[in-house]
Amino acid sequence: MPKRLTTRTAVEKTVHQALRDQPIVDMHTHLYPPTFGTPVPNRTGKTDRDGLMLWGLDELLTYHYLVSEVYRVVPAHSRKGGLAYEEFWKLSKQQQAEHIWKHLFVERAPVSEACRGVLTCLELLGLEVGKNKDLGKLRKWFAQQDPSKYIDKVMKISNVESITMTNPVFDDNERERWLKGAELLRGDPRFKSVLRIDPILRDWPKAAKKLTEWGFNAGDGKTLTQKNIEEGQRFLREWLDRQEAIYMALSLPPEFRYPAESGEAADKAGQMALEKIILPVAAERGLPFAMMIGSKMRVNPALRDAGDMVGKSDVQAVVRLCAEFPKNKFFVTLLARENQHELCVAARKFGNLMIFGCWWFLNNPVLIEEITRMRLELLGTSMIPQHSDSRVLDQLLYKWQHSRVIIGRVLADKFTDIVDTGWPVTDEEVKQDINRLFRGNFLEFLAR
Ligand code: FIX
Ligand code: ZN
Numbered sequence: 001m002p003k004r005l006t007t008r009t010a011v012e013k014t015v016h017q018a019l020r021d022q023p024i025v026d027m028h029t030h031l032y033p034p035t036f037g038t039p040v041p042n043r044t045g046k047t048d049r050d051g052l053m054l055w056g057l058d059e060l061l062t063y064h065y066l067v068s069e070v071y072r073v074v075p076a077h078s079r080k081g082g083l084a085y086e087e088f089w090k091l092s093k094q095q096q097a098e099h100i101w102k103h104l105f106v107e108r109a110p111v112s113e114a115c116r117g118v119l120t121c122l123e124l125l126g127l128e129v130g131k132n133k134d135l136g137k138l139r140k141w142f143a144q145q146d147p148s149k150y151i152d153k154v155m156k157i158s159n160v161e162s163i164t165m166t167n168p169v170f171d172d173n174e175r176e177r178w179l180k181g182a183e184l185l186r187g188d189p190r191f192k193s194v195l196r197i198d199p200i201l202r203d204w205p206k207a208a209k210k211l212t213e214w215g216f217n218a219g220d221g222k223t224l225t226q227k228n229i230e231e232g233q234r235f236l237r238e239w240l241d242r243q244e245a246i247y248m249a250l251s252l253p254p255e256f257r258y259p260a261e262s263g264e265a266a267d268k269a270g271q272m273a274l275e276k277i278i279l280p281v282a283a284e285r286g287l288p289f290a291m292m293i294g295s296k297m298r299v300n301p302a303l304r305d306a307g308d309m310v311g312k313s314d315v316q317a318v319v320r321l322c323a324e325f326p327k328n329k330f331f332v333t334l335l336a337r338e339n340q341h342e343l344c345v346a347a348r349k350f351g352n353l354m355i356f357g358c359w360w361f362l363n364n365p366v367l368i369e370e371i372t373r374m375r376l377e378l379l380g381t382s383m384i385p386q387h388s389d390s391r392v393l394d395q396l397l398y399k400w401q402h403s404r405v406i407i408g409r410v411l412a413d414k415f416t417d418i419v420d421t422g423w424p425v426t427d428e429e430v431k432q433d434i435n436r437l438f439r440g441n442f443l444e445f446l447a448r
Contacts, residue, residue: 002426005419011430012412018431019404019411023161025439026396027331027356028249028290028387030166033188034147036177039093043146050173055150055393056142057135060121061097063392064306065114066104071303073103085302094139101135113364117398124157124397151393155190158396161439164387166249168196169239170210178242194290195236195245200278201252202297204270211235222265224272232277240285246446247331248282249290254311254336256293258320283327288445291318292359294335310335310361315342322350329445333359333387340371344378354445356384363389363399365406372410381433384441407437 005011037051040059067088075082088096104115122129127138145153155161169175199207205221208228212218216235219228236248258274260267282289293313300307313334322330330353334343340362347355355375358368368386375383385407388399411434419425 002428005415005425005427005430007419008412008416011415011419011425014427014430015412015415015434016404016408018427018434019408019438020159022431022434022438023159024400025162025164025442026160026388026390026400027164027384027442028166028194028292028333028389029163029396030389030391031163031191031393031396032165033151033191035187036174038147040147041143042150043144044148052174052177053147053393054391055147055154056145057122057138058093058097059392060118060394061100062093063114063395064304066100066118067096068303068306069112069114070100070103071306073108074099076302089304098135101133106133113402117395117402120398120401121394124401125153125394151188151190154393154396158400160388160396160400162190162192163396164192164194164246166196167193167243167245168198170197170199170207178239192246193243195239195243195248196250197236197248197278198250198252200273201250201256201270203266204273205266207273208269219269222269224269224276229272229276232273233281236277236281240281240287245287247288247290248278249292249331251292251295252313253296254294254313256317257314258317279325279328282329283325286329286448288329288331288354290331290333291321292333292335293318294339295360312336312338315339315346318343318353319346319349322346322353326352328352329448330354331356331384331445333357335359335361337362337367337370341374344374347379347383354384354441355379356442357387357389358385358403359387360389363403365402368403368406369410372407373413376410376414381436382441383437385437 005014032052034053036053037048038053038055039047039049039051040054040056041047042056076085083099088099091099104110104112105118110116110119119129122138127141129138155163167174167178199210208218208221211232214235216231217227218232218235219225239245240248258271260271278289294310296309296311298307299309313336315334318330318332332343332353333356334340343355347353358371362368362371372385375385386403388396390396390399415425415430
């Protein structure tokens with residue numbers, strides 16, 4: 001029998017319990033099951049230097065967020081003992097981890113969100129890192145894990161029921177693995193794949209050249225004939241089938257405009273690729289197209305994955321695409337804090353637009369709180385508040401734990417606000433809405 005909630009205390013208790021109990025569908029990660037190989041030493045002994053499944057202590061400590069943070073403390077160029085980038089990249093993964101541990105954890109308080117995240121992971125794994133900061137001892141524990149069983153452990157503790165991957169077809173390592181055998185994914189239905197196609201819009205001429213090399217005649221990158229369009233569509237259909245992808249995705253620079261503003265032939269061709277290749281195939285299959293806009297790649301190339309930057313995007317490009325392609329479904333997340341309000345208002349105008357997550361540099365308590373409040377006040381529960389973007393399996397533990405606490409605080413306020421008007425809120429309704437936010441809205445949008 002549903003229980004009516006009449007006080008803030010009752011609401012808070014119900015919200016936090018419902019969040020703990022709610023299985024999560026994580027709609028965007030960079031995680032993989034063991035069938036994609038792992039470079040991490042472990043009890044199975046089966047390691048693969050270029051393996052894609054990252055997990056464990058040294059991967060946690062060398063997450064690219066922490067690489068950029070350690071270069072704040074130990075600069076690359078300094079008269080007093082810096083560490084040149086190329087020297088850092090020559091270190092082993094363990095040596096890189098030790099460098100980061102020393103400078104960001106031992107010699108100063110690990111208060112940044114990415115540092116705290118490592119501590120939360122270790123705490124949730126029961127490793128009591130406060131009692132001993134010896135990486136060697138901690139490493140021994142991880143080396144005893146079997147990756148397959150470790151996935152079960154992490155998914156259980158984090159209560160994540162489904163992991164949505166990012167599968168970049170233009171990445172040679174990943175593509176070759178798929179071409180070797182699509183059974184890669186069959187092994188673990190908890191992992192769903194996403195066809196990731198950034199180069200098609202970030203650099204159409206280069207993408208067209210690659211497609212042609214792979215046997216799909218996509219033209220010269222400056223013009224698109226009907227044949228090129230058909231071949232580009234054939235490429236997408238083949239890879240969507242191979243990966244059993246549940247949506248298509250790409251990230252875009254802050255300069256992305258629709259329609260393309262530069263007179264450049266390549267930009268015009270890229271716009272045609274969007275209009276004639278990507279969106280028609282997504283629409284025919286009822287697949288959402290995810291645009292993650294605002295990432296300026298490699299502003300500091302020497303930092304590699306850690307060298308990307310945020311820039312303000314043009315939300316009107318999203319508005320025009322949603323308006324001009326009503327049969328398409330769009331997942332959109334923007335990287336700049338300054339774009340969040342305009343994106344929320346855009347979502348009020350288009351039912352084919354589902355906004356999601358506090359992406360990357362927004363995935364910090366202060367901004368998760370601000371953005372979630374804004375979304376609930378403008379959109380109610382018709383949005384997807386968070387994704388983890390985890391690159392290392394264990395990060396599911398901290399990214400979801402931290403977000404549950406903050407989003408829970410906001411939800412408790414919002415439910416209490418309506419309780420205060422005399423509106424009858426029950427525990428069942430709270431659970432239903434939390435299911436919508438952390439699972440249902442995503443699955444329903446896929447099926448719509
Ligand atoms: O484009 C993306 O999927 C970004 O999330 C990544 O490229 C980025 O490096 C990341 O992992 C941020 O959290
Ligand atoms: Zn990502």
